[in-house]
Amino acid sequence: MNIDKPLRLASGAVLALAVSGCATFSADGGMGAVDQATQAKAGAATKLLRTDDDRQALAGQLRAMLAQPLSADDAVRIALLNNRGLQATYWELGIAEADLVQAGRLQNPAFGYQHKRGGGETSIERSLTFNLVSLVTAPLASRIEGRMFEGAKLRVTAEALRVAADTRRAHVEAVAAAQALDYARQVAGAADASAELAERMRRAGNWSAYDQAREQAFHAEAMADVARAAKAATAARERLTRLLGLWGEDAGYRLPERLPDLPAAPRELPEVERAALRERLDVQAATKETEHTASSFGLTRATRFINVLELGAVRERDGGEPASKGYEITLEVPLFDWGGARTRRAEAVYMQAVNRLAETAVNARSEAREAYLAYRTSYDLAKHYRDVVIPLKKQVSDETLLRYNGMLVSTFELLADAREQRVAVAAAIDALKDYWLADADLETALGGRLPASAQAHGAHHDIK
Amino acid sequence: MTSSNSRRSFLAGATTLLGAGVVSRAGAATLPEAPVGPSAATAAPLVPPNGRPYNPVVTLNGWSLPWRMKNGVKEFHLVAEPVVREVAPGMLANLWGYNGQSPGPTIEVVEGDRVRIFVTNKLPEHTSIHWHGQILPNGMDGVSGVTQPSIQPGKTFVYEFVARHAGTFMYHPHADEMVQMAMGMMGFWVTHPKDIRQHAVDRDFVFLLGAYDIEPGSYTPKVNTMLDFNLWTFNSRVFPAIDPMVVRQGDRVRIRAGNLTMTNHPIHLHGHTFEVAGTDGGWVRPSARWPEVTTDIGVGQMRAIEFVADNPGDWAFHCHKSHHTMNAMGHDVPTLIGVDHRGVAEKINKLVPGYMVMGEKGGAMGGMQMQLPENTLPMMTGTGQYGEIEMGGMFTLVKVREGLARGDYRDPGHYRHPKGTVAYEWKGELPPAPQAPGMQQLAPAQGKPLELKRGGGHEHH
Numbered sequence: 040m041n042i043d044k045p046l047r048l049a050s051g052a053v054l055a056l057a058v059s060g061c062a063t064f065s066a067d068g069g070m071g072a073v074d075q076a077t078q079a080k081a082g083a084a085t086k087l088l089r090t091d092d093d094r095q096a097l098a099g100q101l102r103a104m105l106a107q108p109l110s111a112d113d114a115v116r117i118a119l120l121n122n123r124g125l126q127a128t129y130w131e132l133g134i135a136e137a138d139l140v141q142a143g144r145l146q147n148p149a150f151g152y153q154h155k156r157g158g159g160e161t162s163i164e165r166s167l168t169f170n171l172v173s174l175v176t177a178p179l180a181s182r183i184e185g186r187m188f189e190g191a192k193l194r195v196t197a198e199a200l201r202v203a204a205d206t207r208r209a210h211v212e213a214v215a216a217a218q219a220l221d222y223a224r225q226v227a228g229a230a231d232a233s234a235e236l237a238e239r240m241r242r243a244g245n246w247s248a249y250d251q252a253r254e255q256a257f258h259a260e261a262m263a264d265v266a267r268a269a270k271a272a273t274a275a276r277e278r279l280t281r282l283l284g285l286w287g288e289d290a291g292y293r294l295p296e297r298l299p300d301l302p303a304a305p306r307e308l309p310e311v312e313r314a315a316l317r318e319r320l321d322v323q324a325a326t327k328e329t330e331h332t333a334s335s336f337g338l339t340r341a342t343r344f345i346n347v348l349e350l351g352a353v354r355e356r357d358g359g360e361p362a363s364k365g366y367e368i369t370l371e372v373p374l375f376d377w378g379g380a381r382t383r384r385a386e387a388v389y390m391q392a393v394n395r396l397a398e399t400a401v402n403a404r405s406e407a408r409e410a411y412l413a414y415r416t417s418y419d420l421a422k423h424y425r426d427v428v429i430p431l432k433k434q435v436s437d438e439t440l441l442r443y444n445g446m447l448v449s450t451f452e453l454l455a456d457a458r459e460q461r462v463a464v465a466a467a468i469d470a471l472k473d474y475w476l477a478d479a480d481l482e483t484a485l486g487g488r489l490p491a492s493a494q495a496h497g498a499h500h501d502i503k
Numbered sequence: 504m505t506s507s508n509s510r511r512s513f514l515a516g517a518t519t520l521l522g523a524g525v526v527s528r529a530g531a532a533t534l535p536e537a538p539v540g541p542s543a544a545t546a547a548p549l550v551p552p553n554g555r556p557y558n559p560v561v562t563l564n565g566w567s568l569p570w571r572m573k574n575g576v577k578e579f580h581l582v583a584e585p586v587v588r589e590v591a592p593g594m595l596a597n598l599w600g601y602n603g604q605s606p607g608p609t610i611e612v613v614e615g616d617r618v619r620i621f622v623t624n625k626l627p628e629h630t631s632i633h634w635h636g637q638i639l640p641n642g643m644d645g646v647s648g649v650t651q652p653s654i655q656p657g658k659t660f661v662y663e664f665v666a667r668h669a670g671t672f673m674y675h676p677h678a679d680e681m682v683q684m685a686m687g688m689m690g691f692w693v694t695h696p697k698d699i700r701q702h703a704v705d706r707d708f709v710f711l712l713g714a715y716d717i718e719p720g721s722y723t724p725k726v727n728t729m730l731d732f733n734l735w736t737f738n739s740r741v742f743p744a745i746d747p748m749v750v751r752q753g754d755r756v757r758i759r760a761g762n763l764t765m766t767n768h769p770i771h772l773h774g775h776t777f778e779v780a781g782t783d784g785g786w787v788r789p790s791a792r793w794p795e796v797t798t799d800i801g802v803g804q805m806r807a808i809e810f811v812a813d814n815p816g817d818w819a820f821h822c823h824k825s826h827h828t829m830n831a832m833g834h835d836v837p838t839l840i841g842v843d844h845r846g847v848a849e850k851i852n853k854l855v856p857g858y859m860v861m862g863e864k865g866g867a868m869g870g871m872q873m874q875l876p877e878n879t880l881p882m883m884t885g886t887g888q889y890g891e892i893e894m895g896g897m898f899t900l901v902k903v904r905e906g907l908a909r910g911d912y913r914d915p916g917h918y919r920h921p922k923g924t925v926a927y928e929w930k931g932e933l934p935p936a937p938q939a940p941g942m943q944q945l946a947p948a949q950g951k952p953l954e955l956k957r958g959g960g961h962e963h964h
Contacts, residue, residue: 225854232851244948436855446833447831448835
């Protein structure tokens with residue numbers, strides 16, 4: 040487009056400025072909203088690490104937290120700040136905001152210069168081009184980019200919450216696995232004592248090779264169990280380490296020796312479905328999507344010739360990644376198509392979004408109910424182990440010792456009993472682990488942290 | 504039943520003896536009184552208040568059943584019922600017995616007596632009574648199904664016969680007998696000679712040998728146990744709760760015992776020789792008696808031994824099967840003698856707090872006070888004037904003392920040994936221990952697998 044009248048250019052620029060609303064960069068780059076959401080829903084802050092100072096400050100913060108055995112809450116705090124995948128995701132906000140600001144700015148006029156030479160002739164062509172269409176589409180683009188930015192905030196928040204939930208789960212798994220390893224070692228200790236005593240029995244001439252071999256076989260199996268438990272503990276811990284983004288010396292962090300005790304009472308949540316609908320990000324996203332589609336629908340009806348629908352339809356995610364979140368605005372010349380079909384299509388897309396929202400809501404309600412039921416069942420099971428199974432096993436041990444005192448059973452029965460406790464204690468550790476996992480899942484299903492007041496702390500119960 | 508009031512009061516916790524002299528409303532009724540057994544202590548001999556005179560026996564940790572005379576017939580009333588027997592202080596057993604105790608009361612009659620015994624069944628299942636050793640009409644023999652229908656719960660049967668022969672007998676069920684005897688249903692029977700001077704002795708003790716399998720922590724015997732019992736009893740009591748047999752020096756003493764366990768018991772008396780004077784078949788002719796210090800009482804047999812207590816002291820009297828002088832013990836406990844526990848004990852202690860090494864040097868507990876399961880007894884127990892006795896089960900003492908009053912059965916306490924008559928520690932110089940030339944130091948035996956050729960004869964290689 041060749042425009043050689045500067046006046047028209049100037050008037051166009053004024054018009055463009057008038058419609059664009061002139062977006063600028065925010066102070067926090069959108070992280071404020073994410074931070075607010077993670078504080079509310081995950082109980083921990085997030086921060087985009089922009090500078091070396093930020094990173095050093097974090098290193099100091101980490102040192103303090105890693106000096107203690109790492110609690111689940113601290114693990115979440117560290118992950119939200121230090122998980123590099125998450126940091127990468129945080130930068131998405133920067134990209135989205137840049138796009139937003141960019142959309143609000145007019146394209147610079149372009150100056151073209153063409154120099155041709157041929158057939159002994161030289162032609163020089165100068166052109167000053169300015170994207171007129173953008174004058175018309177800039178307000179639309181800003182609006183769309185604004186929504187994209189909002190969407191990016193939601194996505195980033197969702198990703199941060201996912202990492203927080205994964206970290207919480209990984210922490211539970213790592214502590215439980217370490218505890219199981221510790222217990223497997225104790226059991227191996229019992230087997231070791233049996234095997235050694237058996238060997239001495241044999242040496243004293245009191246026992247046959249058969250009896251000795253049996254005790255040694257127990258020991259050998261217990262050692263194999265220790266190896267298996269050690270492997271599982273390492274895997275669980277490394278999973279946590281990855282989520283925490285730790286390496287080197289920091290990866291030598293300590294974990295608590297035991298899972299937290301079962302709370303005195305389970306959470307009473309009579310309105311899990313409502314909470315899920317209110318708090319869950321997927322529901323919020325679907326709601327926004329529907330609003331967005333509705334406004335697109337309205338827009339289409341109003342403008343008819345501006346095709347913004349594709350943007351509204353862009354909602355598929357590719358492998359969980361927000362893949363191509365681009366949009367296209369096409370301004371048509373209404374010669375043949377008066378936009379009737381497009382309006383119908385917009386309506387269909389809108390109704391699609393409405394139903395998707397309904398589906399999301401149905402699923403959210405169902406998942407909330409399921410998670411709550413799983414939570415309550417896990418609580419009851421863990422409580423059953425704590426209050427019934429383990430005390431009974433303890434009683435069996437006590438009674439076995441009394442029988443040993445009365446010379447009614449031998450040392451080997453005592454040790455066999457200690458070995459048999461393994462099954463119950465392992466199951467009890469598992470039940471407690473399942474409880475804490477169900478607790479984390481419940482929070483996820485309900486869209487974030489639940490009020491801590493429901494989590495009255497129970498009396499200290501030793502499950503060993 | 505008119506005696507139900509007194510029975511109920513017993514069950515409610517009354518432990519006083521409703522003695523032989525009790526005259527109850529039952530006297531006017533058709534059934535004679537069924538007195539309830541006193542505590543598990545030895546009751547004084549029951550001097551016959553009527554009928555032919557006799558020299559009563561002393562039932563060790565038991566009692567004799569009073570009767571009433573009705574038209575010249577001695578009427579007894581036995582009530583078969585569940586009872587709680589004190590096996591020893593600290594241990595109770597849910598048993599089945601008669602008239603509040605197990606074993607039931609001793610029945611004492613005189614040769615030629617016509618005896619009528621009412622048997623009321625208060626057990627949850629039918630029963631019958633067989634009068635072991637009695638010569639009687641077949642229909643009074645008490646084998647349910649063979650000689651009579653069984654006595655159903657709540658029913659009362661009458662047995663009537665003449666006690667024809669003097670001797671030592673017993674009674675027990677012949678209905679579901681495995682269970683009923685395992686539950687303690689048994690009693691002693693003595694038929695005294697018509698002539699009070701015949702076979703007369705100064706002290707005449709009776710008891711039954713019984714075996715029970717009561718798991719520590721439980722109260723009811725395991726009735727299916729066949730041989731692996733853990734309580735070996737005289738009259739359902741174990742040492743140290745079996746009363747001593749107290750006799751005056753110079754007394755002629757008779758001890759009669761019947762065996763209702765499932766194995767034989769070589770009963771051994773220290774300090775005296777005795778003669779087996781009677782079996783359940785009757786009195787042994789003097790020419791056929793031989794001196795013994797141990798007599799084996801086979802299953803279902805009775806023996807009466809007699810001796811003159813000419814040797815003062817506290818003399819052990821026990822079954823010579825060493826496990827039978829133990830209380831509850833584990834029969835599958837491996838031997839730990841000679842097994843070094845150093846290091847291992849600490850490891851075990853970490854897993855089993857409260858674990859103590861035992862048996863490393865032998866079975867003696869060295870006075871260790873250990874907590875046991877409920878309702879059981881230490882394997883070895885009792886304390887004498889010189890320390891632990893380390894015996895339980897079928898063990899007691901015959902206490903021979905000078906100058907006791909006739910009929911005085913009170914425990915005179917520990918024997919006071921005359922000076923210089925107790926074994927003592929040698930504190931002088933020891934002669935060198937003789938050793939065979941070239942003898943090697945003993946070491947625990949170690950072996951190789953036996954090689955045994957099968958199928959081609961029996962030679963070993």
